[in-house]
Amino acid sequence: MSFRIVTDLKDSFNPYPKPQKKQRIGQIRQKSSKLAKKERRRFSILQSRKKCYLCKTKENLDKHEAFGGCRRQKSMEYGMVYYLCRRCHTEVENSEDMKKQLRLLARAKFNTKYDAELFLKEFGKDC
Numbered sequence: 001m002s003f004r005i006v007t008d009l010k011d012s013f014n015p016y017p018k019p020q021k022k023q024r025i026g027q028i029r030q031k032s033s034k035l036a037k038k039e040r041r042r043f044s045i046l047q048s049r050k051k052c053y054l055c056k057t058k059e060n061l062d063k064h065e066a067f068g069g070c071r072r073q074k075s076m077e078y079g080m081v082y083y084l085c086r087r088c089h090t091e092v093e094n095s096e097d098m099k100k101q102l103r104l105l106a107r108a109k110f111n112t113k114y115d116a117e118l119f120l121k122e123f124g125k126d127c
């Protein structure tokens with residue numbers, strides 16, 4: 001097997017112009033990508049307020065991904081995250097029924113916000 005080593009790149013390399021970044025008014029500094037990533041992960045499409053989904057307290061909040069296992073990352077990616085206080089979180093973790101309820105609610109929300117086909121693609125597989 002042989003292949004030709006390309007030394008002249010002028011015909012094969014076409015840098016695509018970078019899209020201009022939209023500078024938001026009032027934005028003072030660029031956030032580091034690590035921080036930006038963390039912040040993206042923090043959002044929830046299930047709740048607009050940061051309080052326990054079940055008892056509404058604002059104390060000792062944990063985040064509970066609607067789907068665990070290999071779907072945990074996807075849950076974060078799509079904001080399928082609940083805020084739960086420590087006490088409710090423990091309760092949920094110990095109850096398959098509650099976990100199922102929260103999954104169903106998250107799925108319904110996902111289908112409204114995104115779409116059902118995407119849900120099956122991202123969360124429908126067994127793992």
Ligand SMILES: [Zn+2]
Nearest residue numbers: 052055085088
């Ligand atoms: Zn609670």
